[in-house]
Structure formats: structure tokens, C-alpha cells
Amino acid sequence: MDNGLKPIVEANILFVRHSQQISHVEIALNRNDVTDKLKDFICKTLLNNAAYPLAVDEPLISGGLIDSFSLAQIGVFAEDTFKVYIPDNDLTVANMDTLDQMVNRIMAG
């Protein structure tokens, strides 16, 4: 950042501020943070059980914890929270059955 822009870091999202306007957005994703936030979303919003001890390799859809409709919600959550666009065609049970798989996909950007 030697171009005179002043970086600010908020919740791992790096905003590059220029003349009081956000002119560019970059994202520095941290795997643990993505895992925590996604796990929180799945347990609280999709499972209605914030205390659920979700393991990272636990099969979510094939294990009957969440349904295929929830994958579309995870796609929206990933874009809103991490600014990562996952195309609908990637939102399949084969690609996104565990928390680990979902995090991998988000980290891949």
C-alpha cells in the first residue's frame, strides 16, 4: 500500500479507502474465521440449534442435517459475508456436503 491509500481492516475484509469513498474492495479470508462464521450460520439459522456440536467433516445434506434448499442459502451467505460468489452449478451435494468442503470452496474464491 504505497500509493497513498489508507487501508482499514474490518472483520478480515480489507477496504481500501480513497477520498472518503470505497473505491476498491479486497478480501483477506482467514480459514478459521470462515469456518466459525459459516458454522455459526448453519447451526443458528439452518439447524435452529446454536449449541449443535457440528464437526467439520460431518455430512450435512447426505446425513439429513440440512436439505438441498439450504445450499442456495449458503451461496447467498457466502457472497454477503465473504464476498465470494459461488455459481449455482457448484452448489451441489457432491461439492458442498461438509463444513470443510464448503470452507474449501469459499477459500478458493
Place this chain on the structure above:
Amino acid sequence: MFIPEDGEPQRITAAQFYASALTFSTALSEIGIGPGDLVVLVLNHSRALLSAFWGAMLGGAIPSIFPFLTEKLDPDLYMQRVRTLVEYEGAKAVITFPDFKESIASLLSGLDCRVLSLDDIPSSPAHLELGTWNSELSLSDSVAFLQHSSGTTGLQKGVALSHRSVLNQIDSYSRAINLTDTDVIASWLPLYHDMGLIAGFVMPISAGVPLVLMSPFHWVRSPKILLQAIHDTRATLCWLPNFAYNHCALTIRQRDLEGLDLSSLRALINCSEPVRHHSHQLFLEKFAPYGFRESALSACYAMAENTFAVTQTPIGAPPRVEWININAYQTDHVAKLAEPDSPGAMPFVSCGTAIDGAQVAIVDPAGKRLADRRYGEIIIRSDSMLSGYYKRPDLTAEALLDGYFRTGDMGYLADGHLYLSGRHKDLIIVGGKNVYPQDLEAIANVIPGVYAGRAVAFGVDDDRLGTESVVLVCELAHDASPDEHKAIAADLRKRVVQQTEVTLADVRLVEKRWVIKTSSGKIARADNRDKYLRQFRSQA
């Protein structure tokens, strides 16, 4: 138009569709399948399925679409269910994919049932004369096709519909929605469900209305495809179960809405599960900026036992909404009007008035007619009702009351408008799909660690998703550690989804004597649901 999951939309003319249906008709005829023979279609959502269904009917046979095999279902169990249905209903033929032919043929060995694969269907029909269709069939009481709900219980109740009933329904319902050949219908609905089969296939084909079909699996993952298809084809009519309004509003992303024009839609008709005012508002709020008009909001009350629609709201205006005092409704069984922001006021959305040829009434548990605004069970009579549950005269007799069909749905009538509020029977409706709690309890009862006979399943409202969620509460056979708890719950969820495709919203493992039974020893599902809501709602 058929939009495959991968690839470009395929345009199919009426002549091409008819020719393709005839190839199936010919193939069935060549193996001796004729009028009155039951043909089970074990296929996926495809052009072949459409042609096989129509082809079987052309020859007077009775097609029945078996629910699709999905990646969640246990394939062995799925095949076993095919055998059960074939055996139980005496099917004479199964049409399936080439990959399934061998295993289904081996599964059905010993039964008088032929198995045809798509490879066995000639690429062109032996004859293409329109006279092939036996026009007498259309006036007859012979069975046109069967509709089944999913699950073990649903498969035992094949709804048999005559050609006469189906055509009466198409005639009456077309008038109710002012259907003309300038309409275009868009549908992602599965064809083994009455809404998809009738509104999204049989009616438009019979009435000569252009139809745009897409895969339900594709839509679940990517709900934008429906709106894109409406935009591209200037579709005017579409049917959705209530949860789909929420699914579209919650998951279609802003980036996919740019440039979309939904102004061609003159009716987006909500049916198959109770209509929620909140879901309509969510949809309207999200899609009004893209041309969706409030006047296109619409609702109907429908069921397979009536071929499809019983009521329909007037087209061109949103459904009436009444705010009802829920306390008076529950305790006095009267729908008293209330101010929208008064305590205990809840919105009820009208499902419209009876379509031509149909009558609707509300009765008390003794079968006595109730006055306007009195809450009770909905009964219906029409000229498009089922002939009976296929080969189940006992179930048919149980469901009828002086010529009326007892729907098991609860609600009230006001000025001819029907308002639906729930179920009398314990059936759970999830995303428009019927789920029988006894199927889920039967699965739970054989899970190691669960006290057999002490499991209960029921539905609870989920406003966010606009549908019911399924809860299973099971007594433990013995004390269990937290790890054992998790393992038993995981086993339960997995087996339930593999056998029924139902994803449980909550599983509770409870101590002995938690589950309430009636004095005759039956599971009291409504009482158990109330107990669950009191005890676990704050944690759920």
C-alpha cells in the same frame, strides 16, 4: 419448451410431442400392454417421461409416475419400493432407463410385469395417424392415470382419476383462470405431484397452451432459472407451493435480477400448502421492482383426489386477506374479524371460490354442516373427483361422506371464499410435499437406542421458510452419553433422509414416558407437538 439441466432449451412442437408419445404407445402395444393395464414410469424429469406418460394414455393404459431417485435416497430401498408398488397394484409394465433395466427386471422376476428401457422404444412411431387415439376414452369412466404421494403410506394410496374427471377439471379450471392460447405456462414442478402433473403438464398440453418446463432439482439449486424463463418466454401463468415464494425471495441474488422483466405474469398461483400472507409480501417486495404486479398474486386449493383445483381466487386481483382473532378461532372455532394490529390478530389468505362443477362445505366431527365463519373440516364434491384409491375400496369408503370427499384439511368459508388453516389428520406438508408421520416413526422405531413404539413425528410452522418443518421426538431405550446421543440422532437423520428424503429440522432424544399416548395407546401427535413447543421452542 424443455430446459435441460445442462444445455440449451429445446423447443418441441405439438406434432413432435405427439409423434414421440406414439413411439411409446407402439412399444407398449407390441408387448401386449393395452387398455386398463398399469404402467409404472421409473424415470427422471425428462422429455422421455413426458412422452412415456402420454404414450401410455394414448393406448388406454394407466401411467403412474414413480417419484424420482435422488442422490439422497437409498437406491436399494428405492428399487424395493418399485417392486412393492408393482406387486401391490398389479402393474403390467415398467418403463425405465437402460441402466436400471437389468436390476428392475431381476427385482420383478416372478411377477407378470414387463420391463422396457428407453433403448427399447423405437426412434419413430409405426404410424402417425391422429385417428389412433381412441376418442371414446375421453368420455369414459375408465382410469386415465394414477397419482401417488411419496413414502410408504403414500404409495399405498394411488389416486385413480378417470378420463372424464381429468377433462372436466381442465374445462372448469381453464375457465376459472381465463386460460387462452395466448398464455404461456412456466413450471419447475415435479410431475409426480398433482400441481406439476396437471397445471404444469396435462392441462397445457390438452388445451394447446405453450409450456416451458425445467427440472425441479435444477430449480432448487438455482431458483433464478424460473424467473429467467418467465422473462425469456413472456410467461403469463405459473404455479408454486408457498415455500417457493420464500425460497425465491431469500436466495435469488441481486446480480441475477438485473434486466429481468416479470410484467408478463398475470397470475402466480399459490397452492399445495397453506398460503401465507407473509410469503406473498416477501415475494412482492423483492420482485415488484422487476415488474411483478401485486394483482398477479393468486391462490387456489387443490388436491390429487380432485384431479387438481377445487377453488381459485379471481384472476387479476390479489387474494382477499382477513385478519382473524386467533384466540377466538382456537377456542370458539369462529373466525372473528380483527384489526390487523390488534393483539392475537393473524392474517388468513383466501384460496378463492369453488370452480365450476365443485362444491365445498365445512363440517363438524359428526359430519354436520357448519355456517359461514365456523371452523371445521373441509369436504368437497365435484365432477373431477377420484374414481377411488386404486385397488383400495376400504380407503375409498373411509374417505367419502355422502358423496363428499373428506379432505382432512381444516378451515372456514366466508362469502363463498375458502380459508385454510391446517390439517385435521396428522399429515405434514413440507414444501408442498406430503409427509406421513407414521413413515418417519416406523424408521425411528428400529434405530438402535430408540425405545421402539415411543417415537413421534409432527410438523411445526417455519415462517422464515414459509412451510412446515419436521420434528422427531424419540424416547431413549436406555441412558446415553452425549456422544451416544449425537450418534443416535445422526443415525436417525441419515436413515430418514435416505428412506424418505425428509430432512428433519430437529431431533430430540428424551427420557422414558415423555411421549404422550391416547387412552387407546396411539401416539397423540398434536399433544406431543404442543408439549415439544412448550419445552423446546425457546431452544429450537
